Amino acid sequence: MSELLGVAVLGAGHMGADHVRRLDRGVSGARVAAVADPDTARAKEAAAGIDGVTVHAEAEAALDAPGVEAVLIASPGLAHEEALLAAFARGLPVLCEKPMVPDSEGALRVVEAEARGGRRLAQVGFMRRYDAEYRRLKRVLDDGRLGRPLMLHCVHRNVSSPPGFTSAMLIDSSVSHEIDAARWLLGQELTTVTVLRPRPSGGAPQGLLDPQFVLFETHGGALVDVEIFVNCGFGYQVRCEAVCEHGSARAGEDHGLLLTTAGTAGAEVPQDYLVRFADAYDREVQAWVDATRQGRATGPTAWDGYAASAVAEAGVRALESGLRTPVDLAPRPALYTDTGR
Numbered sequence: 001m002s003e004l005l006g007v008a009v010l011g012a013g014h015m016g017a018d019h020v021r022r023l024d025r026g027v028s029g030a031r032v033a034a035v036a037d038p039d040t041a042r043a044k045e046a047a048a049g050i051d052g053v054t055v056h057a058e059a060e061a062a063l064d065a066p067g068v069e070a071v072l073i074a075s076p077g078l079a080h081e082e083a084l085l086a087a088f089a090r091g092l093p094v095l096c097e098k099p100m101v102p103d104s105e106g107a108l109r110v111v112e113a114e115a116r117g118g119r120r121l122a123q124v125g126f127m128r129r130y131d132a133e134y135r136r137l138k139r140v141l142d143d144g145r146l147g148r149p150l151m152l153h154c155v156h157r158n159v160s161s162p163p164g165f166t167s168a169m170l171i172d173s174s175v176s177h178e179i180d181a182a183r184w185l186l187g188q189e190l191t192t193v194t195v196l197r198p199r200p201s202g203g204a205p206q207g208l209l210d211p212q213f214v215l216f217e218t219h220g221g222a223l224v225d226v227e228i229f230v231n232c233g234f235g236y237q238v239r240c241e242a243v244c245e246h247g248s249a250r251a252g253e254d255h256g257l258l259l260t261t262a263g264t265a266g267a268e269v270p271q272d273y274l275v276r277f278a279d280a281y282d283r284e285v286q287a288w289v290d291a292t293r294q295g296r297a298t299g300p301t302a303w304d305g306y307a308a309s310a311v312a313e314a315g316v317r318a319l320e321s322g323l324r325t326p327v328d329l330a331p332r333p334a335l336y337t338d339t340g341r
Contacts, residue, residue, distance in 0.1 A: 004031040005031070006068050007033060008062040008065060009023070009032060011073065011075030011076070011097075012043040016037070016072075018281070026282055027282065032047065033053060034068055036062035037075075040055055064090075070093045070289075073097060077099045080101050083096075085113055088122075091121070095122075098126055099173070099308065101309060104309040106309075107309040110122070114302050120335065122301065123288050125300075126177065126184075127280040129181070130287065131277060131279070134240070137240065146249065150223070150244060150245065153243065154225065154227070154240045155227050156178060156237075158229070159236060160230070167212075167319065170210060170228045171316055175214055178226045179311045182224045183308075186220065186222055188222060189219050189307065190217070192314075193216055193311065195319040196213040210228075213228075236275070237252070238276060239251065284299070303332060314328070
């Protein structure tokens with residue numbers, strides 16, 4: 001491996017361009033070796049000013065570019081399975097943004113392909129595991145001082161939804177973060193999903209069922225509820241409260257910058273996830289770079305990506321049917337039996 005880990009970034013949209021910037025200026029031990037996007041003008045814009053980077057329209061051309069030793073996938077979710085399998089075939093370590101693969105069948109094919117190779121190559125981009133407050137909450141739950149966790153109360157709000165956002169995407173795109181966070185915080189699998197739908201907000205686009213209230217049950221007897229509201233209009237908010245036998249703990253209480261002006265005072269509310277979780281993204285990518293340079297994999301696994309897709313699919317079925325819906329998970333391969341989750 002070279003002195004600086006050569007990374008191919010697949011996808012140069014909002015998330016991909018931010019990761020190009022992060023790899024170039026925000027983390028140590030890595031460099032951007034290639035950028036791929038079907039919109040090559042966008043890829044060139046993301047790579048502008050970076051020495052030695054090559055730009056490609058096709059993902060596989062970027063994987064085969066000189067100096068590429070690892071891959072960061074930030075392309076649309078439907079392109080992830082093909083890119084992951086191509087990276088595995090080349091033995092390249094991967095950091096893949098969520099969803100790893102949107103459908104559980106495709107996600108399971110990725111799990112099986114990695115398991116056949118006999119070693120972990122993929123880390124999935126569930127960045128909340130790297131947020132300082134979520135990490136403190138995890139430590140509190142793990143040390144047992146509050147007793148057994150009984151409930152998680154979660155809030156996930158966005159200013160507005162992008163064009164084309166569907167009612168199902170509230171669950172399989174947005175709530176997928178809470179799905180992974182709940183599995184990680186509790187160390188339990190989610191076994192059933194129920195989705196309740198209040199009257200849609202007047203701020204939601206016509207036909208979008210927003211907000212929604214999602215209730216998960218776990219195999220350990222805990223309950224997890226999520227308020228997902230993607231057109232709240234005022235800011236990006238993510239919170240999680242763990243209620244345990246002997247106390248509670250909350251993450252995401254907006255203890256940020258206090259603004260005072262023109263006779264008023266108030267807290268600044270982030271407007272998107274790249275602001276709220278900027279530090280988490282930095283820690284996530286740095287941890288991936290460090291582990292890759294040491295020849296190992298860390299963080300959320302391909303199995304975690306598969307589980308999130310399977311739970312989200314059950315959630316979409318629950319949304320459509322109005323019924324309490326079971327989650328079906330395939331047997332976990334031995335490669336993922338000791339993940340430190």
